[in-house]
Amino acid sequence: MSRPLAVEAIDLVKRFGDNTAVDGVSFVVPEGTVLGLLGPNGAGKTTTVRMLTTLSVPTSGTGRVAGHDILKEPDAVRRSMGLTGQAATVDELLTARENLKLIGRLYGLPKKYVATTSDELLERFSLTEAADRTAKTYSGGMRRRLDLAVSLIAAPPVLFLDEPTTGLDPRSRTELWEVLRGLVRDGTTLLLTTQYLEEADHLADDIVVIDKGKVIASGTPTQLKDQAGAASVVVTVTHADDLERAAALTRTVSAEVHVDETSRRITAKASGLSDMTRMAHVFEESEIPVDDLGLKRPSLDDVFLHLTGHKAEEVDDLEAQFEEEEVLS
Amino acid sequence: MTTMTSNTRPPISPPSMLRASATVVWRNLIHIKRMPEMLMDVTVQSVMFVLLFAYVFGGSINPPGPIPYKEFLLPGIMVQTMVFSSAVVAMGLTNDLQKGIVDRLKSLPISRSSVLVGRSMSSLIHSSIGIAVMGVTGLLIGWRIREGFVDGILAFVLLLLFGFAMIWLGIWVGSLMRTVEAVQGFMFTVMFPLTFVANTFAPTQDMPSWLRFVAEWNPVSGLTQACRELWGNAPAAPSDAAWPLQHAVLVSVLWPIVLTAIFAPLALRAFKQRSKD
Structure with missing residues:
Protein backbone atom coordinates (compact mmCIF):
# COMPACT_ATOMS: atom_id res chain seq x y z
CA MET A 1 0.00 0.00 0.00
CA SER A 2 2.67 2.52 0.96
CA ARG A 3 4.51 3.95 -1.98
CA PRO A 4 8.28 4.28 -2.12
CA LEU A 5 9.52 7.63 -0.89
CA ALA A 6 10.80 10.19 -3.38
CA VAL A 7 11.97 12.69 -0.76
CA GLU A 8 12.80 12.33 2.91
CA ALA A 9 13.89 15.09 5.23
CA ILE A 10 15.44 13.61 8.34
CA ASP A 11 15.78 16.00 11.26
CA LEU A 12 17.32 18.75 9.13
CA VAL A 13 18.96 21.60 11.02
CA LYS A 14 20.63 24.66 9.56
CA ARG A 15 22.24 27.39 11.61
CA PHE A 16 23.67 30.63 10.33
CA GLY A 17 25.75 31.87 13.22
CA ASP A 18 23.38 32.31 16.13
CA ASN A 19 20.32 32.16 13.97
CA THR A 20 18.68 28.77 13.54
CA ALA A 21 16.91 28.90 10.19
CA VAL A 22 15.77 25.27 10.18
CA ASP A 23 15.33 23.51 13.46
CA GLY A 24 14.81 19.77 13.09
CA VAL A 25 12.54 19.44 10.08
CA SER A 26 11.41 15.96 9.08
CA PHE A 27 8.86 14.87 6.49
CA VAL A 28 8.44 12.42 3.64
CA VAL A 29 7.07 12.73 0.13
CA PRO A 30 5.85 9.47 -1.43
CA GLU A 31 6.54 9.01 -5.13
CA GLY A 32 4.07 10.61 -7.46
CA THR A 33 2.58 12.90 -4.84
CA VAL A 34 2.74 16.61 -4.15
CA LEU A 35 3.95 18.01 -0.88
CA GLY A 36 3.28 21.64 -0.05
CA LEU A 37 5.76 23.22 2.33
CA LEU A 38 3.76 26.06 3.72
CA GLY A 39 4.91 28.95 5.83
CA PRO A 40 5.53 32.67 5.95
CA ASN A 41 8.68 34.32 4.65
CA GLY A 42 11.66 33.47 6.79
CA ALA A 43 10.06 30.27 8.11
CA GLY A 44 12.89 28.17 6.69
CA LYS A 45 11.22 26.84 3.55
CA THR A 46 13.90 27.94 1.12
CA THR A 47 16.71 26.77 3.38
CA THR A 48 15.06 23.35 3.66
CA VAL A 49 14.80 23.08 -0.11
CA ARG A 50 18.40 24.25 -0.53
CA MET A 51 19.58 21.49 1.78
CA LEU A 52 17.53 18.80 0.05
CA THR A 53 18.79 19.92 -3.36
CA THR A 54 22.44 19.83 -2.17
CA LEU A 55 22.93 23.59 -2.54
CA SER A 56 23.39 24.05 1.17
CA VAL A 57 25.05 21.71 3.65
CA PRO A 58 22.91 20.93 6.72
CA THR A 59 24.36 21.73 10.13
CA SER A 60 22.96 18.37 11.18
CA GLY A 61 20.45 15.84 9.96
CA THR A 62 20.24 14.58 6.41
CA GLY A 63 17.80 13.72 3.67
CA ARG A 64 17.23 11.43 0.73
CA VAL A 65 16.08 12.21 -2.78
CA ALA A 66 15.05 9.31 -4.98
CA GLY A 67 16.69 7.05 -2.43
CA HIS A 68 20.05 8.85 -2.51
CA ASP A 69 21.54 10.44 0.58
CA ILE A 70 22.06 14.18 0.08
CA LEU A 71 25.34 14.13 1.97
CA LYS A 72 26.85 10.88 0.76
CA GLU A 73 25.66 10.83 -2.85
CA PRO A 74 25.10 14.44 -3.86
CA ASP A 75 25.80 13.71 -7.52
CA ALA A 76 23.17 10.97 -7.67
CA VAL A 77 20.73 13.39 -6.03
CA ARG A 78 21.53 16.05 -8.62
CA ARG A 79 20.86 13.59 -11.39
CA SER A 80 17.47 12.70 -9.97
CA MET A 81 16.00 16.10 -9.37
CA GLY A 82 15.14 19.37 -10.98
CA LEU A 83 15.06 22.69 -9.16
CA THR A 84 13.15 25.84 -9.90
CA GLY A 85 14.47 28.49 -7.57
CA GLN A 86 12.73 31.41 -5.96
CA ALA A 87 13.74 34.07 -8.43
CA ALA A 88 13.37 32.59 -11.90
CA THR A 89 16.97 31.65 -12.55
CA VAL A 90 16.97 31.83 -16.30
CA ASP A 91 19.84 33.51 -18.09
CA GLU A 92 18.39 36.78 -19.30
CA LEU A 93 20.84 37.27 -22.13
CA LEU A 94 20.20 33.85 -23.57
CA THR A 95 17.18 32.89 -25.64
CA ALA A 96 14.79 30.24 -24.34
CA ARG A 97 16.35 27.71 -26.68
CA GLU A 98 19.88 28.61 -25.54
CA ASN A 99 18.87 28.34 -21.90
CA LEU A 100 17.60 24.83 -22.55
CA LYS A 101 20.71 23.97 -24.55
CA LEU A 102 23.00 25.24 -21.79
CA ILE A 103 21.47 23.04 -19.12
CA GLY A 104 20.98 20.11 -21.49
CA ARG A 105 24.67 20.21 -22.37
CA LEU A 106 25.67 20.38 -18.73
CA TYR A 107 23.67 17.21 -18.08
CA GLY A 108 25.65 15.71 -20.94
CA LEU A 109 22.50 14.87 -22.87
CA PRO A 110 22.82 13.94 -26.55
CA LYS A 111 22.50 16.96 -28.88
CA LYS A 112 19.55 15.54 -30.77
CA TYR A 113 17.70 14.74 -27.60
CA VAL A 114 18.21 18.28 -26.31
CA ALA A 115 16.96 19.75 -29.59
CA THR A 116 13.78 17.66 -29.81
CA THR A 117 13.01 17.87 -26.10
CA SER A 118 13.54 21.64 -26.17
CA ASP A 119 10.96 21.94 -28.94
CA GLU A 120 8.51 19.80 -26.99
CA LEU A 121 8.98 21.75 -23.79
CA LEU A 122 8.71 25.11 -25.54
CA GLU A 123 5.47 23.95 -27.13
CA ARG A 124 4.12 22.61 -23.87
CA PHE A 125 4.87 25.86 -22.03
CA SER A 126 3.58 28.09 -24.85
CA LEU A 127 7.00 29.56 -25.50
CA THR A 128 7.48 28.44 -29.10
CA GLU A 129 6.92 31.89 -30.54
CA ALA A 130 9.33 33.51 -28.10
CA ALA A 131 11.87 30.70 -28.33
CA ASP A 132 14.54 32.74 -30.09
CA ARG A 133 14.11 35.94 -28.14
CA THR A 134 16.34 36.69 -25.15
CA ALA A 135 14.67 35.97 -21.83
CA LYS A 136 15.20 39.62 -20.88
CA THR A 137 12.16 40.46 -23.00
CA TYR A 138 9.89 37.95 -21.21
CA SER A 139 7.08 38.68 -18.80
CA GLY A 140 7.27 37.28 -15.27
CA GLY A 141 4.99 34.40 -16.18
CA MET A 142 7.04 33.48 -19.24
CA ARG A 143 10.24 33.49 -17.20
CA ARG A 144 8.73 31.13 -14.67
CA ARG A 145 7.56 28.83 -17.42
CA LEU A 146 10.99 28.87 -19.02
CA ASP A 147 12.59 28.25 -15.65
CA LEU A 148 10.35 25.24 -15.21
CA ALA A 149 11.02 24.01 -18.76
CA VAL A 150 14.76 24.21 -18.09
CA SER A 151 14.32 22.19 -14.90
CA LEU A 152 12.57 19.52 -16.93
CA ILE A 153 15.10 19.07 -19.71
CA ALA A 154 16.52 15.90 -18.15
CA ALA A 155 13.05 14.63 -17.14
CA PRO A 156 13.80 14.44 -13.41
CA PRO A 157 11.51 12.17 -11.38
CA VAL A 158 11.55 14.65 -8.49
CA LEU A 159 10.99 18.35 -8.90
CA PHE A 160 11.58 21.03 -6.27
CA LEU A 161 9.77 24.31 -6.73
CA ASP A 162 10.58 27.18 -4.44
CA GLU A 163 7.64 29.59 -4.42
CA PRO A 164 6.89 28.95 -8.08
CA THR A 165 4.13 31.52 -8.38
CA THR A 166 5.39 34.37 -6.18
CA GLY A 167 4.98 37.60 -8.07
CA LEU A 168 2.75 36.19 -10.79
CA ASP A 169 -0.61 37.67 -11.72
CA PRO A 170 -3.62 35.45 -11.00
CA ARG A 171 -3.96 34.29 -14.60
CA SER A 172 -0.32 33.22 -14.94
CA ARG A 173 -0.61 31.52 -11.58
CA THR A 174 -3.59 29.45 -12.67
CA GLU A 175 -1.78 28.55 -15.89
CA LEU A 176 1.26 27.41 -13.97
CA TRP A 177 -0.89 25.30 -11.65
CA GLU A 178 -2.33 23.59 -14.69
CA VAL A 179 1.17 22.80 -15.96
CA LEU A 180 2.17 21.41 -12.57
CA ARG A 181 -0.92 19.20 -12.41
CA GLY A 182 0.06 17.83 -15.80
CA LEU A 183 3.51 16.91 -14.47
CA VAL A 184 1.98 15.09 -11.54
CA ARG A 185 -0.31 13.18 -13.89
CA ASP A 186 2.82 12.03 -15.71
CA GLY A 187 4.21 10.69 -12.46
CA THR A 188 6.58 13.44 -11.31
CA THR A 189 6.91 13.96 -7.57
CA LEU A 190 6.66 17.60 -6.54
CA LEU A 191 7.84 19.40 -3.48
CA LEU A 192 6.74 23.00 -3.57
CA THR A 193 7.11 25.77 -1.08
CA THR A 194 4.52 28.45 -0.91
CA GLN A 195 3.24 31.30 1.19
CA TYR A 196 -0.12 31.02 -0.48
CA LEU A 197 -2.43 28.78 1.44
CA GLU A 198 -4.71 28.65 -1.54
CA GLU A 199 -1.90 27.26 -3.65
CA ALA A 200 -1.09 24.48 -1.22
CA ASP A 201 -4.80 23.70 -0.99
CA HIS A 202 -5.07 23.50 -4.79
CA LEU A 203 -2.02 21.45 -5.57
CA ALA A 204 -0.80 19.49 -2.61
CA ASP A 205 -1.76 16.01 -1.46
CA ASP A 206 -0.05 16.69 1.83
CA ILE A 207 0.88 19.90 3.54
CA VAL A 208 3.65 20.51 6.01
CA VAL A 209 3.31 23.82 7.82
CA ILE A 210 6.54 25.31 9.09
CA ASP A 211 7.06 28.38 11.18
CA LYS A 212 10.34 29.67 12.64
CA GLY A 213 12.19 26.63 11.36
CA LYS A 214 9.94 24.03 12.93
CA VAL A 215 7.19 21.82 11.60
CA ILE A 216 4.06 22.93 13.42
CA ALA A 217 1.49 20.81 11.61
CA SER A 218 1.13 18.35 8.78
CA GLY A 219 -1.61 16.43 7.07
CA THR A 220 -3.93 16.61 4.10
CA PRO A 221 -5.59 19.95 3.37
CA THR A 222 -8.87 18.57 4.75
CA GLN A 223 -7.28 17.37 7.97
CA LEU A 224 -5.70 20.74 8.53
CA LYS A 225 -8.96 22.54 7.92
CA ASP A 226 -10.70 20.28 10.42
CA GLN A 227 -8.11 21.29 13.00
CA ALA A 228 -9.08 24.92 12.65
CA GLY A 229 -12.56 24.12 13.90
CA PRO A 298 -12.31 27.52 7.56
CA SER A 299 -9.69 28.36 4.96
CA LEU A 300 -6.07 27.46 5.33
CA ASP A 301 -5.58 31.07 6.39
CA ASP A 302 -7.70 30.32 9.41
CA VAL A 303 -5.64 27.17 9.95
CA PHE A 304 -2.48 29.18 9.94
CA LEU A 305 -3.86 31.76 12.30
CA HIS A 306 -5.06 28.98 14.55
CA LEU A 307 -1.67 27.23 14.53
CA THR A 308 0.71 30.14 14.82
CA GLY A 309 -1.36 32.86 16.40
CA HIS A 310 -0.39 35.20 13.59
CA LYS A 311 -1.56 35.57 10.04
CA ALA A 312 0.52 34.10 7.28
CA GLU A 313 1.00 37.12 5.07
CA GLU A 314 0.90 40.18 7.26
CA VAL A 315 4.02 39.29 9.19
CA ASP A 316 6.37 39.33 6.36
CA ASP A 317 5.34 41.87 3.83
CA LEU A 318 8.27 43.98 4.90
CA GLU A 319 10.67 41.11 4.68
CA ALA A 320 9.30 40.09 1.31
CA GLN A 321 9.79 43.60 0.09
CA PHE A 322 13.31 43.61 1.42
CA GLU A 323 14.16 40.39 -0.36
CA GLU A 324 12.69 41.75 -3.54
CA GLU A 325 14.93 44.78 -3.26
CA GLU A 326 17.95 42.64 -2.68
CA VAL A 327 17.24 40.75 -5.85
CA LEU A 328 16.77 43.93 -7.82
CA SER A 329 19.78 45.87 -6.59
CA MET B 1 17.08 1.76 -3.15
CA THR B 2 14.03 3.21 -4.77
CA THR B 3 13.39 2.55 -8.39
CA MET B 4 11.86 5.28 -10.42
CA THR B 5 9.29 3.77 -12.66
CA SER B 6 7.25 6.78 -13.65
CA ASN B 7 9.55 8.51 -16.10
CA THR B 8 11.57 7.20 -18.94
CA ARG B 9 14.73 9.17 -18.53
CA PRO B 10 17.17 10.31 -21.15
CA PRO B 11 20.78 9.16 -20.85
CA ILE B 12 22.53 11.56 -18.48
CA SER B 13 26.29 11.48 -18.83
CA PRO B 14 27.68 14.43 -16.89
CA PRO B 15 30.48 16.14 -18.81
CA SER B 16 34.04 16.35 -17.57
CA MET B 17 35.13 19.46 -15.70
CA LEU B 18 36.76 20.85 -18.82
CA ARG B 19 33.73 20.25 -21.05
CA ALA B 20 31.43 21.77 -18.48
CA SER B 21 33.77 24.76 -18.20
CA ALA B 22 33.79 25.10 -21.98
CA THR B 23 29.99 25.15 -21.94
CA VAL B 24 30.05 27.91 -19.33
CA VAL B 25 32.52 29.81 -21.54
CA TRP B 26 30.14 29.37 -24.50
CA ARG B 27 27.41 30.91 -22.43
CA ASN B 28 29.59 33.81 -21.29
CA LEU B 29 30.66 34.50 -24.86
CA ILE B 30 27.02 34.72 -25.91
CA HIS B 31 26.71 37.39 -23.22
CA ILE B 32 29.50 39.40 -24.82
CA LYS B 33 27.88 38.96 -28.22
CA ARG B 34 24.50 40.15 -26.92
CA MET B 35 25.97 43.00 -24.90
CA PRO B 36 29.10 44.18 -26.71
CA GLU B 37 29.16 47.17 -24.37
CA MET B 38 30.46 44.69 -21.77
CA LEU B 39 33.73 44.94 -23.65
CA MET B 40 33.86 48.69 -23.32
CA ASP B 41 36.07 48.54 -20.26
CA VAL B 42 38.86 46.88 -22.22
CA THR B 43 38.22 48.50 -25.61
CA VAL B 44 36.77 51.99 -25.74
CA GLN B 45 38.00 52.87 -22.27
CA SER B 46 41.52 51.61 -22.90
CA VAL B 47 41.72 53.36 -26.26
CA MET B 48 40.56 56.51 -24.51
CA PHE B 49 43.34 56.09 -21.97
CA VAL B 50 45.89 55.64 -24.71
CA LEU B 51 44.73 58.78 -26.50
CA LEU B 52 44.42 60.82 -23.31
CA PHE B 53 47.87 59.99 -22.09
CA ALA B 54 49.57 59.95 -25.46
CA TYR B 55 48.25 63.34 -26.53
CA VAL B 56 47.06 65.23 -23.44
CA PHE B 57 49.52 64.36 -20.67
CA GLY B 58 52.21 62.78 -22.81
CA GLY B 59 53.85 66.07 -23.77
CA SER B 60 54.77 66.81 -20.18
CA ILE B 61 56.02 63.35 -19.24
CA ASN B 62 59.63 62.50 -20.06
CA PRO B 63 60.16 58.84 -20.84
CA PRO B 64 63.55 57.38 -20.02
CA GLY B 65 65.81 56.96 -23.02
CA PRO B 66 65.32 58.04 -26.59
CA ILE B 67 62.01 56.25 -27.18
CA PRO B 68 58.86 58.38 -27.75
CA TYR B 69 56.30 58.51 -24.90
CA LYS B 70 53.56 56.75 -26.88
CA GLU B 71 55.73 53.71 -27.11
CA PHE B 72 56.62 53.88 -23.43
CA LEU B 73 52.92 54.21 -22.57
CA LEU B 74 51.46 51.25 -24.39
CA PRO B 75 52.86 48.38 -22.28
CA GLY B 76 51.62 50.24 -19.19
CA ILE B 77 48.09 50.40 -20.51
CA MET B 78 48.16 46.72 -21.47
CA VAL B 79 49.13 45.87 -17.90
CA GLN B 80 46.33 48.09 -16.67
CA THR B 81 43.93 46.13 -18.87
CA MET B 82 45.11 42.87 -17.25
CA VAL B 83 44.64 44.32 -13.77
CA PHE B 84 41.10 45.21 -14.69
CA SER B 85 40.38 41.59 -15.58
CA SER B 86 39.90 41.03 -11.86
CA ALA B 87 37.06 43.53 -11.92
CA VAL B 88 35.59 41.77 -14.94
CA VAL B 89 35.62 38.39 -13.26
CA ALA B 90 34.32 39.78 -9.97
CA MET B 91 31.38 41.54 -11.56
CA GLY B 92 30.49 38.51 -13.67
CA LEU B 93 30.63 36.18 -10.68
CA THR B 94 28.63 38.44 -8.37
CA ASN B 95 26.03 38.86 -11.07
CA ASP B 96 25.70 35.09 -11.49
CA LEU B 97 25.52 34.57 -7.74
CA GLN B 98 22.97 37.32 -7.35
CA LYS B 99 20.75 36.12 -10.18
CA GLY B 100 20.77 32.53 -8.95
CA ILE B 101 22.66 31.23 -12.00
CA VAL B 102 25.36 29.76 -9.76
CA ASP B 103 22.66 27.94 -7.78
CA ARG B 104 21.20 26.59 -10.98
CA LEU B 105 24.62 25.31 -12.08
CA LYS B 106 25.30 23.84 -8.66
CA SER B 107 22.07 21.87 -8.81
CA LEU B 108 23.47 19.98 -11.81
CA PRO B 109 25.64 16.88 -11.70
CA ILE B 110 28.77 18.74 -12.79
CA SER B 111 32.00 19.61 -11.04
CA ARG B 112 31.40 22.79 -9.12
CA SER B 113 34.77 24.20 -10.03
CA SER B 114 33.65 24.40 -13.65
CA VAL B 115 31.64 27.47 -12.67
CA LEU B 116 34.86 29.21 -11.64
CA VAL B 117 37.07 27.78 -14.36
CA GLY B 118 34.54 28.79 -17.02
CA ARG B 119 34.29 32.27 -15.54
CA SER B 120 38.10 32.63 -15.45
CA MET B 121 38.56 31.38 -18.99
CA SER B 122 36.02 33.80 -20.40
CA SER B 123 37.59 36.59 -18.40
CA LEU B 124 40.99 35.82 -19.92
CA ILE B 125 39.37 35.86 -23.37
CA HIS B 126 37.77 39.17 -22.45
CA SER B 127 41.11 40.67 -21.44
CA SER B 128 42.86 39.21 -24.48
CA ILE B 129 40.40 40.99 -26.73
CA GLY B 130 41.38 44.13 -24.85
CA ILE B 131 45.08 43.45 -25.39
CA ALA B 132 44.47 42.87 -29.10
CA VAL B 133 42.57 46.16 -29.41
CA MET B 134 45.37 47.90 -27.51
CA GLY B 135 47.97 46.33 -29.78
CA VAL B 136 46.24 47.54 -32.95
CA THR B 137 45.68 51.01 -31.50
CA GLY B 138 49.33 51.06 -30.48
CA LEU B 139 50.53 50.06 -33.92
CA LEU B 140 48.42 52.85 -35.42
CA ILE B 141 49.98 55.53 -33.22
CA GLY B 142 53.54 54.28 -33.54
CA TRP B 143 54.12 51.57 -30.94
CA ARG B 144 56.37 48.76 -32.18
CA ILE B 145 57.77 45.47 -30.93
CA ARG B 146 61.46 46.12 -31.50
CA GLU B 147 63.03 43.02 -29.99
CA GLY B 148 62.87 39.45 -31.23
CA PHE B 149 59.81 37.28 -31.79
CA VAL B 150 60.42 35.07 -28.75
CA ASP B 151 60.83 38.05 -26.43
CA GLY B 152 57.71 39.58 -27.94
CA ILE B 153 55.65 36.46 -27.23
CA LEU B 154 57.15 36.09 -23.76
CA ALA B 155 55.81 39.52 -22.82
CA PHE B 156 52.29 38.47 -23.84
CA VAL B 157 52.63 35.26 -21.83
CA LEU B 158 53.67 37.30 -18.79
CA LEU B 159 50.61 39.49 -19.27
CA LEU B 160 48.32 36.46 -19.33
CA LEU B 161 50.06 34.96 -16.32
CA PHE B 162 49.41 38.16 -14.40
CA GLY B 163 45.81 38.15 -15.61
CA PHE B 164 45.46 34.63 -14.20
CA ALA B 165 46.59 35.81 -10.76
CA MET B 166 44.25 38.79 -10.96
CA ILE B 167 41.35 36.44 -11.66
CA TRP B 168 41.75 34.89 -8.21
CA LEU B 169 41.57 38.33 -6.68
CA GLY B 170 38.40 38.82 -8.72
CA ILE B 171 36.85 35.56 -7.55
CA TRP B 172 37.65 36.46 -3.97
CA VAL B 173 36.05 39.88 -4.19
CA GLY B 174 33.16 38.56 -6.28
CA SER B 175 32.36 35.92 -3.66
CA LEU B 176 32.46 38.39 -0.80
CA MET B 177 30.37 41.16 -2.31
CA ARG B 178 26.61 41.04 -2.56
CA THR B 179 25.94 43.34 -5.49
CA VAL B 180 27.59 44.25 -8.77
CA GLU B 181 27.56 47.91 -7.71
CA ALA B 182 29.50 47.05 -4.57
CA VAL B 183 32.08 45.16 -6.64
CA GLN B 184 32.41 48.08 -9.00
CA GLY B 185 32.86 50.54 -6.16
CA PHE B 186 35.43 48.40 -4.37
CA MET B 187 37.38 47.38 -7.44
CA PHE B 188 37.80 50.87 -8.80
CA THR B 189 38.95 52.12 -5.43
CA VAL B 190 41.63 49.44 -5.41
CA MET B 191 42.50 49.39 -9.11
CA PHE B 192 43.23 53.06 -9.59
CA PRO B 193 45.97 53.43 -6.97
CA LEU B 194 47.29 50.01 -7.96
CA THR B 195 47.71 51.01 -11.59
CA PHE B 196 48.69 54.66 -11.05
CA VAL B 197 51.18 54.31 -8.19
CA ALA B 198 53.51 52.52 -10.59
CA ASN B 199 55.57 53.15 -13.68
CA THR B 200 52.49 52.59 -15.86
CA PHE B 201 52.06 56.14 -17.11
CA ALA B 202 55.14 57.97 -15.88
CA PRO B 203 58.63 56.90 -14.87
CA THR B 204 59.16 56.43 -11.14
CA GLN B 205 62.47 58.33 -10.87
CA ASP B 206 60.91 61.70 -10.16
CA MET B 207 58.52 60.47 -7.43
CA PRO B 208 59.22 61.29 -3.75
CA SER B 209 61.49 58.55 -2.51
CA TRP B 210 58.94 56.76 -0.28
CA LEU B 211 56.38 56.74 -3.10
CA ARG B 212 59.01 55.62 -5.53
CA PHE B 213 59.75 52.69 -3.24
CA VAL B 214 56.08 51.67 -3.11
CA ALA B 215 55.67 52.14 -6.85
CA GLU B 216 58.70 50.08 -7.76
CA TRP B 217 57.68 47.20 -5.54
CA ASN B 218 54.18 47.31 -7.00
CA PRO B 219 53.74 44.13 -9.10
CA VAL B 220 52.27 46.30 -11.82
CA SER B 221 55.60 48.10 -12.25
CA GLY B 222 57.65 44.94 -12.56
CA LEU B 223 55.39 43.60 -15.28
CA THR B 224 55.28 46.90 -17.12
CA GLN B 225 59.06 47.17 -17.03
CA ALA B 226 59.34 43.56 -18.24
CA CYS B 227 57.04 44.19 -21.21
CA ARG B 228 58.89 47.39 -22.09
CA GLU B 229 62.23 45.61 -22.03
CA LEU B 230 61.01 42.58 -23.95
CA TRP B 231 59.38 44.74 -26.62
CA GLY B 232 62.22 47.27 -26.67
CA ASN B 233 60.03 50.15 -25.57
CA ALA B 234 62.29 51.37 -22.78
CA PRO B 235 65.87 50.93 -21.60
CA ALA B 236 66.71 48.77 -18.60
CA ALA B 237 65.81 50.28 -15.24
CA PRO B 238 68.33 52.79 -13.82
CA SER B 239 70.83 51.42 -11.32
CA ASP B 240 69.18 53.23 -8.39
CA ALA B 241 65.79 51.57 -9.06
CA ALA B 242 64.46 49.00 -6.60
CA TRP B 243 65.35 45.33 -6.99
CA PRO B 244 62.11 44.27 -8.77
CA LEU B 245 62.72 46.71 -11.61
CA GLN B 246 66.29 45.47 -12.04
CA HIS B 247 64.94 41.93 -12.46
CA ALA B 248 61.68 42.74 -14.17
CA VAL B 249 61.17 39.52 -16.13
CA LEU B 250 61.98 37.26 -13.20
CA VAL B 251 59.75 39.34 -10.94
CA SER B 252 56.90 39.11 -13.45
CA VAL B 253 57.09 35.34 -13.22
CA LEU B 254 57.32 35.38 -9.43
CA TRP B 255 54.58 37.89 -8.60
CA PRO B 256 51.76 35.89 -10.25
CA ILE B 257 52.87 32.81 -8.33
CA VAL B 258 52.92 34.69 -5.03
CA LEU B 259 49.62 36.45 -5.72
CA THR B 260 47.95 33.20 -6.75
CA ALA B 261 49.27 31.51 -3.62
CA ILE B 262 47.69 34.26 -1.54
CA PHE B 263 44.44 34.84 -3.35
CA ALA B 264 43.53 31.38 -4.66
CA PRO B 265 42.95 29.86 -1.19
CA LEU B 266 41.11 32.98 -0.04
CA ALA B 267 38.99 32.94 -3.18
CA LEU B 268 38.16 29.25 -2.96
CA ARG B 269 37.26 29.57 0.70
CA ALA B 270 35.04 32.59 0.13
CA PHE B 271 33.32 30.97 -2.84
CA LYS B 272 32.79 27.75 -0.97
CA GLN B 273 31.49 29.63 2.05
CA ARG B 274 29.18 31.71 -0.11
CA SER B 275 27.87 28.66 -1.86
CA LYS B 276 27.66 26.44 1.22
CA ASP B 277 24.68 28.35 2.52
Missing part, protein backbone atom coordinates in the same frame (compact mmCIF):
# COMPACT_ATOMS: atom_id res chain seq x y z
CA ALA A 230 -16.13 24.53 12.83
CA ALA A 231 -17.73 26.30 9.93
CA SER A 232 -19.70 29.48 10.36
CA VAL A 233 -22.67 31.22 8.79
CA VAL A 234 -21.89 34.72 7.57
CA VAL A 235 -24.74 37.20 7.12
CA THR A 236 -24.31 40.65 5.64
CA VAL A 237 -27.30 42.92 6.29
CA THR A 238 -28.20 45.70 3.87
CA HIS A 239 -28.74 48.47 6.43
CA ALA A 240 -26.52 49.06 9.44
CA ASP A 241 -29.63 49.98 11.44
CA ASP A 242 -30.78 46.37 11.27
CA LEU A 243 -27.55 44.96 12.75
CA GLU A 244 -28.74 44.75 16.32
CA ARG A 245 -32.01 43.06 15.48
CA ALA A 246 -30.27 40.67 13.10
CA ALA A 247 -27.68 39.74 15.73
CA ALA A 248 -30.42 38.89 18.18
CA LEU A 249 -32.02 36.70 15.56
CA THR A 250 -28.82 34.78 14.85
CA ARG A 251 -28.41 34.14 18.57
CA THR A 252 -31.58 32.06 18.44
CA VAL A 253 -29.73 29.67 16.14
CA SER A 254 -26.08 29.86 17.22
CA ALA A 255 -24.43 30.24 20.58
CA GLU A 256 -21.37 32.09 19.30
CA VAL A 257 -22.06 35.27 17.38
CA HIS A 258 -19.66 37.96 16.29
CA VAL A 259 -20.82 41.31 14.89
CA ASP A 260 -18.63 43.47 12.69
CA GLU A 261 -20.21 46.89 12.33
CA THR A 262 -18.09 48.38 9.59
CA SER A 263 -18.80 45.56 7.17
CA ARG A 264 -22.37 45.04 8.49
CA ARG A 265 -21.46 41.41 8.85
CA ILE A 266 -22.51 38.86 11.43
CA THR A 267 -20.52 35.66 11.85
CA ALA A 268 -22.17 32.81 13.73
CA LYS A 269 -20.56 29.46 14.53
CA ALA A 270 -22.51 26.73 12.80
CA SER A 271 -22.42 22.99 12.86
CA GLY A 272 -23.10 22.62 9.17
CA LEU A 273 -25.54 23.10 6.33
CA SER A 274 -28.64 22.61 8.49
CA ASP A 275 -27.71 25.63 10.59
CA MET A 276 -27.39 27.67 7.46
CA THR A 277 -30.82 26.63 6.22
CA ARG A 278 -32.32 27.52 9.57
CA MET A 279 -30.60 30.87 9.53
CA ALA A 280 -31.86 31.59 6.02
CA HIS A 281 -35.35 30.71 7.15
CA VAL A 282 -35.21 33.00 10.19
CA PHE A 283 -34.08 35.94 8.10
CA GLU A 284 -36.72 35.35 5.46
CA GLU A 285 -39.43 35.51 8.13
CA SER A 286 -37.97 38.61 9.77
CA GLU A 287 -37.95 40.51 6.49
CA ILE A 288 -34.61 42.12 7.36
CA PRO A 289 -32.99 42.93 3.99
CA VAL A 290 -29.84 40.89 3.56
CA ASP A 291 -27.05 41.32 0.97
CA ASP A 292 -25.54 37.94 1.46
CA LEU A 293 -25.91 34.85 3.55
CA GLY A 294 -23.65 31.85 3.30
CA LEU A 295 -21.69 29.07 4.93
CA LYS A 296 -17.95 29.66 5.35
CA ARG A 297 -15.66 26.74 5.94
